[in-house]
Amino acid sequence: MEAVLFFxxxxxxxxxxxxxxxxxxxxxGVLALIVHxxxxxxxxxxxxxxxxxxxxxxxYAGAVMVLYVFVVAYVGGTESAxxxxxxxxxxxxxxxxxxxxxLSIAVLAxxxxxxxxxxxxxxxxxxxxxxIGRLLLERFLIPFEASSILLLLxxxxxxxxxxxxxxxxxxxxxxxxxxxxSSEAPAERSEDPxxxxxxxxxxxx
Amino acid sequence: xxxxxxxVLSSLLFAVGAMGILIRRSPVVILLxxxxxxxxxxxxxxxFSRMVGNQQGQIFAxxxxxxxxxxxxxxxxxxxxxxxxxxxxxxxSLRELRG
Numbered sequence: 359m360e361a362v363l364f365f366x367x368x369x370x371x372x373x374x375x376x377x378x379x380x381x382x383x384x385x386x387g388v389l390a391l392i393v394h395x396x397x398x399x400x401x402x403x404x405x406x407x408x409x410x411x412x413x414x415x416x417x418y419a420g421a422v423m424v425l426y427v428f429v430v431a432y433v434g435g436t437e438s439a440x441x442x443x444x445x446x447x448x449x450x451x452x453x454x455x456x457x458x459x460x461l462s463i464a465v466l467a468x469x470x471x472x473x474x475x476x477x478x479x480x481x482x483x484x485x486x487x488x489x490i491g492r493l494l495l496e497r498f499l500i501p502f503e504a505s506s507i508l509l510l511l512x513x514x515x516x517x518x519x520x521x522x523x524x525x526x527x528x529x530x531x532x533x534x535x536x537x538x539x540s541s542e543a544p545a546e547r548s549e550d551p552x553x554x555x556x557x558x559x560x561x562x563x
Numbered sequence: 564x565x566x567x568x569x570x571v572l573s574s575l576l577f578a579v580g581a582m583g584i585l586i587r588r589s590p591v592v593i594l595l596x597x598x599x600x601x602x603x604x605x606x607x608x609x610x611f612s613r614m615v616g617n618q619q620g621q622i623f624a625x626x627x628x629x630x631x632x633x634x635x636x637x638x639x640x641x642x643x644x645x646x647x648x649x650x651x652x653x654x655x656s657l658r659e660l661r662g
Contacts, residue, residue, distance in 0.1 A: 379580075407624075409621065
């Protein structure tokens with residue numbers, strides 16, 4: 359039963375990952391990533407870590423993916439044509455396979471004898487919210503607070519990043535018009551001629 | 564299931580994510596592939612935590628989740644800023660820092 363569940367979840371996780379890489383439309387990529395995250399939550403449950411699985415579903419598949427869906431819907435499916443640097447399409451999977459082989463050799467040739475076991479028998483409270491919460495608020499209080507400060511900094515940084523151009527303007531025309539009067543207009547003007555030839559050069563190189 | 568199955572699956576997912584970062588050119592998809600790699604690391608952390616029989620690896624996985632959320636927030640803010648300046652959403656065209 360456990361093996362069946364493991365292989366089902368592993369196929370889901372792997373299929374989701376391959377879907378993220380292979381889908382042309384970023385929206386479908388986000389949906390594939392949601393499948394991947396749910397499968398990973400099942401794997402976490404199989405590893406008797408209930409709280410991490412719940413956090414995975416609530417935080418990742420819930421909140422973070424909603425953010426992704428909003429941004430992809432705002433930016434649109436503007437995936438450029440499948441035209442990488444010559445040879446990139448064949449070199450990249452080669453490098454990926456090499457990385458996998460290297461990691462597998464490193465793991466399987468390690469002297470960790472416990473890798474071939476289920477792990478020790480644990481009491482029923484292993485990894486449940488009570489145990490994790492006690493550990494998080496007693497022994498790992500400083501990492502907990504540090505991560506909360508990191509979250510605050512990220513929120514402030516995102517507001518600064520995304521809100522710089524939009525000084526009250528909603529539509530793109532007003533944003534464009536207001537930015538011409540601001541101090542950033544020369545930088546924007548000088549960028550446009552730069553990016554277009556470099557894009558053409560990237561296509562030929 | 565033995566722990567090594569989980570570890571091998573995690574390294575496979577990590578390799579798929581790295582391959583995606585190397586292949587794709589849209590910044591949104593590159594962020595998605597970064598998520599794949601972070602989640603592969605999370606799976607390895609939780610599997611090793613089960614192997615040792617110690618819950619500290621799960622704490623580490625939760626902190627990794629927090630860091631991933633921060634990375635998503637900043638990265639998506641960057642993408643929105645790039646989009647609003649009408650620059651092309653293509654990592655091969657955004658080469659201003661590279662000279």
